[in-house]
Amino acid sequence: DADVTQTPRNRITKTGKRIMLECSQTKGHDRMYWYRQDPGLGLRLIYYSFDVKDINKGEISDGYSVSRQAQAKFSLSLESAIPNQTALYFCATSDTTGGAFGELFFGEGSRLTVL
């Protein structure tokens, strides 16, 4: 089945370290997103990309960067991790047919702990 795959699924790191979370998809979708989930705060958009040459900041992009290496790959980097970036991170894709907004397909999530 076509899917959205995130690696790593769990990561514990220390303050100041550089971390990369990777996302790949076999759905053939153009649009890819990175969300952060914190208890009581819902899902907040970090960055999104509508094609390989298009990168856009979301609600909470400070401290994060992204790279869209190919249509199927979208990675999220924390250049210098800090404890308040401890969260569950989700990659998602969507296929927006005819310009209308469509369903988001989420990966299984990457749980990051920054000590």
Next chain:
Amino acid sequence: GENVEQHPSTLSVQEGDSAVIKCTYSDSASNYFPWYKQELGKRPQLIIDIRSNVGEKKDQRIAVTLNKTAKHFSLHITETQPEDSAVYFCAASISQGAQKLVFGQGTRLTINP
């Protein structure tokens, strides 16, 4: 900025009863309103969505209603079952500039047997 408020944050109902979760949004141009269900330890998945050209949509035991004038929409689950226990998120599309979704804070629904 644009935001979506979701209430209640937690909801506990007896099995077989109905559950209602409400959301309000701020962007009058929003035209797409999905609901996602996240079971414990799993990824969010779309359960139902509605576009601004309709006022209500139903799919078996779940329904969504939309009031564009008041800028609020609601999820209704009837005849609740234990497998309905999950966190539910509403969202609204933001159309200014590039399209994106803004999510509510989530509602943890517990179905008591």
